Amino acid sequence: MTSKVIAVTGASRGIGSAIALELARRGFTVGCLTRKGRGPETGDAKEYAARFVNVACDVTDEASLKAAFMDVTEKAGALHGLVNNAGIHLDGASHELPTATYEKVMATNATAVFAACREAYPHLVKNGGAIVNIGSFFDKLGVKRNVAYCASKAAVGAITRCLAVEWAAKGIRVLDVAPGYIVTDLNRDAMTKGPLADYLKKRVPSGVSGTTADVAKLVAAIFSEDIPFLSGETIYIDGAQGVNH
Numbered sequence: 001m002t003s004k005v006i007a008v009t010g011a012s013r014g015i016g017s018a019i020a021l022e023l024a025r026r027g028f029t030v031g032c033l034t035r036k037g038r039g040p041e042t043g044d045a046k047e048y049a050a051r052f053v054n055v056a057c058d059v060t061d062e063a064s065l066k067a068a069f070m071d072v073t074e075k076a077g078a079l080h081g082l083v084n085n086a087g088i089h090l091d092g093a094s095h096e097l098p099t100a101t102y103e104k105v106m107a108t109n110a111t112a113v114f115a116a117c118r119e120a121y122p123h124l125v126k127n128g129g130a131i132v133n134i135g136s137f138f139d140k141l142g143v144k145r146n147v148a149y150c151a152s153k154a155a156v157g158a159i160t161r162c163l164a165v166e167w168a169a170k171g172i173r174v175l176d177v178a179p180g181y182i183v184t185d186l187n188r189d190a191m192t193k194g195p196l197a198d199y200l201k202k203r204v205p206s207g208v209s210g211t212t213a214d215v216a217k218l219v220a221a222i223f224s225e226d227i228p229f230l231s232g233e234t235i236y237i238d239g240a241q242g243v244n245h
């Protein structure tokens with residue numbers, strides 16, 4: 001058990017909620033940063049409510065990020081880690097995709113990841129710590145209608161590598177955890193029945209999609225195992241789909 005404090009963006013739903021819950025189960029205090037100021041609300045969330053510090057924060061707003069980290073540290077104590085999980089997915093045919101749509105995806109999925117790392121730095125540099133950015137296995141794939149999302153997740157890998165190198169001597173490790181298709185409440189129907197489900201059964205070697213718990217366990221293990229030499233890497237968690245031929 002630990003009393004360390006980890007901030008998780010987008011902790012109200014899906015993967016972020018599962019990460020926040022798993023960290024709380026392992027004894028961490030979790031700063032949950034979402035636009036609506038909500039933390040996890042499903043599963044055994046109520047049992048761990050005392051370990052959540054819920055803060056309203058739009059990750060695309062730098063002032064909001066700065067204030068959120070201050071708020072979390074004032075309420076819970078020094079920050080030891082950050083999980084940049086908040087993300088959006090907008091798609092469309094590339095030949096007619098508006099620049100505004102492309103930039104919206106980049107703003108949330110890539111620029112905000114950099115800005116959150118930078119705003120967390122003054123807190124993390126005091127005692128050292130770790131940052132886990134949630135990327136995607138789409139970072140290395142060519143996916144029709146997904147130019148903005150794929151570019152944004154490739155940027156997450158680059159941001160991770162650069163900050164890991166630049167901040168290593170400051171005792172800050174930076175990793176990119178890159179999931180494959182993960183079933184969440186929002187996509188459960190599409191992922192478990194219909195054409196996407198049929199496609200995944202063929203593409204994922206086990207025939208089974210990932211769960212939010214899979215990603216949450218990996219992220220929580222990175223914080224609870226605290227392995228000093230592990231930094232800068234993109235760790236894929238996709239059931240071997242990305243390397244499947």
Ligand SMILES: NC(=O)c1ccc[n+]([C@@H]2O[C@H](COP(=O)([O-])OP(=O)(O)OC[C@H]3O[C@@H](n4cnc5c(N)ncnc54)[C@H](OP(=O)(O)O)[C@@H]3O)[C@@H](O)[C@H]2O)c1
Nearest residue numbers: 010012013014015034035036058059085086087136181182
């Ligand atoms: N699901 C998958 O198959 C999959 C696969 C690979 C990678 N990923 C990545 O995993 C991450 C989480 O995905 P998910 O499927 O769990 O998403 P989700 O269910 O749509 O949840 C997104 C979370 O991000 C928050 N959020 C969105 N925009 C925000 C903003 N501007 N500021 C603060 N919070 C914001 C949302 O809360 P509010 O609306 O309350 O702000 C929500 O808590 C994303 O980075 C995604 O790209 C997902």
